[in-house]
Amino acid sequence: MTSKNVHMKIGEMKTSTGLVKNLELSIGKIVDDSWTEPMGPTPMPSISTLRDWDMKLLNKYKPFYMPDCDLCCLCTFGKCDLTAGKRGACGLDIAAQSSRIVLIAASIGAATHTAHARHMVDHLIEKYGRNFPLDVGGLNIKVEAPVTRLVTGIRPENLGDLDEVLEYCETQITHCLSAAHTGQEGSNLDFESKAFHAGRIDQVGMEVADIAQVSALDFPKADPEAPLIEMGIGTVDTSKPVIMCIGHNVVPSVGIIDYMKESKLDGKMEVVGLCCTAFDNTRYYDRAKIVGPISWQLRFVRGGFADVVVLDEQCIRTDIFNEAERVRAPVIAASEKNCMGFKNRTNDPADEIVADLVSGKATGVLILDPEKVGEVAVKVAKQIAPIRKKYRVLPTIEEIIALAKTCRQCNLCQRSCPQDLQIPAALKAAAEGNLAPLTDLYESCIGCGRCEEACPVKLQIHSYIVKAGEKFMIEETNFCRSGRGAVQDVEIRNVGSPIVLGEIPGILAVVGCSNYPKGGKDVYDICREFASRRYIVVTSGCSAMSAGSYKNSEGKTLYEEFPGGFEAGGVLNVGSCVANSHIAGAAIKVANIFAKRNLRGNYEEIADYIHNRLGAVGLAWGAYSQKAASIAAGFWSLGVPVLVGPHGSKYRRMLLGRADKPENWEVYDARTGDKVNVGPAPEHLFQTVETPQEAMVQIAKLCIRPNDTWKGRSIKLSHYIDLHKRHYGCMPQDLHLFVRTMADVPMTMKDEVTKILEAKGWKETVIPDPTLLPRMIRKKKE
Amino acid sequence: MSCEPWQCSEIAATKKANPIQKPEVAVAMIKKAARPILIVGSNATERWMEGKQLIDYIIDFAKASKVPVVATAHMVGEFLKRGYEPAAFMSAMDIGNRLVDPSWQGLDGKGHPDLALFVGLPYYMEALILCGLKHFAPDFRTITLDNLYHAHASWSFPNATLEDWANNLKVMTQKFEGGQ
Ligand code: SF4
Ligand code: SF4
């Protein structure tokens, strides 16, 4: 910690001028600098401090815009038609408008994580005090907040220190968002740079939220053997009362779990979670269960499993109370951000609220006191379970067949379905008694309900799909490793050298939401492929659930098959959305612990290091949210490439390198100051991939870095070539861009590679000490 | 046949594709183009018409018309399996990004294409790329050969049944076989 607010209260003091009573003094900040690391050049950067760095990346990876909408309707001058070069009434063009949308998305994401952190920190300070020490890994972690140290220059030691960090984040997000006002920023690249800034802040906000909860709520602390958690609706004992928590903020769930334990109901009821709250519940209480990712809200609520639905914040279906009402499950909204229109009952006696919910006098309530949420949820679940008897609204097979006969085959459902699922054909078959085509839709259906909204005869299509796929749903009994939190310093020490030298071929972070094009199996397949190839596979959020939702031929889930350490062939789940910060944190720690680079307020240098040396790639196969956008932005600004699945194209702008333009791929050799062409390594900073096969080939390629040793490069190339041959049926045609000397060529592939090199007129080049920053050159050229 | 965007919410286009009412119209435009390319996405192996996969219709068409094919995603392998070598393969984003660059000299390095035909990408991805081209390469012409109306293209077939789609592709192929 670098500074402290000093606040003094003096009851009575005699001075030369008289008697002073009840004097309160705030004397700003005094510096308490026990952290000896020198301050770098950019502590607490403003929205323009790192603009030069951003522009370096944006020059290499230029935005490719796909505006989606031709109009802007953000102010009353509009709507403005911005088609093909036209400017709006404010002068904005479509490139700037498209990047403004990126900035808005990234700012919303950063605000959401930071507000989550704010709620968490305030709550924990109230409960445990400002001096409660931060501890994210005991003796195994000395660099406990790498992102915060890097961005702000602050080394937080206790909960109170996080306050100052958050104040900084809150200010920056306000600036970022303000730049999106009409008549502020006008350049698309400056909007992009500000989106990068929102991403940097987002990483800090996430880190604050997670290290606060890991420390104060005693979550697994950087534990490679964090417990294996039962996952899937099939693991839930539905003979017991079931409380279902949806969202991301664990605080109300902690109230529930504590009350349940205090009342000795532990084991007599089930606490299950959807989306990231599920993870954090299990990090707090390892008998909590994960039922699935965000997109499964409708199927579980309609399936009647939940006796009480508790909502905290983020990614909750905003009509979930209607759905819960249909199955007679009361709803408790527990976050100020998500009051759902319910009456605020925070100050009412718990038993009164319980009586109202159980009798049906109230179908939902807002309770902003987590302990009261706990008491009410537990009592209601216990009392209502025998009354509800898991009442559900899924139709019977006979009903589906009868209802399918009323389908008009108008196609509106399919045309409204984001997956373009062939619903009319499936209903036609169902009407004839064949439910197989409907069952086939189960895996790809993301549970959005848009088909039902579109249907002119109000068919409950999603429910039919769920019923037809019920067997799969009930059989979902898997394991997911509970979120382990950060990566230990010692793990970094062990793998730093093989990662940077390329002998561990890469780090693959599979993160984000579940808006998958064809179900979660692709996530499992991709993770398994790369873990088997001894990449380090890091998961988080809904993707971490999907990764654990399938089994190998021996009946083992991914988390049982592979170790949970940050090591070659490890599959480690860091935890919920906010735990994503540990992935960036691990990259930063490699630069700091392994390469001994100062990280305090030293953003550019560390990002330059990561970008040029650390073969890390993010894959958000089902990214849907603004939070996913800000998480991605945080990685872009560190120079880490991010891939998204096909729905990710709707983020409307990619950051693409041009492998065919050699001039784009020059770096400085820090040893000599010479400019060296290192090829497109990595080729893109943000790219949509269309199929899992393409994702796998791209991941292998995007792990290539200028700094790879010949041994590392040949290992990376062998994976790239092998995956390319398997999925594309041929050799890659761009190998000449990645082979620097013949030593880079994998031995077993020499003949094939040489043929391509010859055909492309390949020439040998050198392996530099790569940097994009002229100030890093040790010897200046004359 | 309807000229509403296939995906109902994909309506935010002020400049909408001209409908292609007859395959002959598309053929005439392709013949007129000096440097057309055909971009084929991953649905090429997902869509079936009359017991035959879309990719097989496309191969017939590409062979007859001699329009060079750019395979996106992992489609190159699917083409090669069928004995057809596409002119290039790259990600859908990469080909879109090259097409908006007026200095790009095309697949053969001899000049920027003057027409891009799209077929078989996921609907929303194709719509987005077409939108990018509409805005950032406004003079560049795009045609979709899908059976789904794409508002952001320059020219698009209306929404059509699988039978009509198969027929359109067959007619287009025949017109080249017979006409060149
Ligand atoms: S913000 Fe600018 S482009 Fe958008 S509606 Fe207002 S004037 Fe038009
Ligand atoms: S609920 Fe499923 S079937 Fe219905 S529109 Fe959404 S993804 Fe398609």
Ligand code: SF4
């Ligand atoms: S929208 Fe309804 S009526 Fe129309 S095809 Fe779909 S299920 Fe049938």
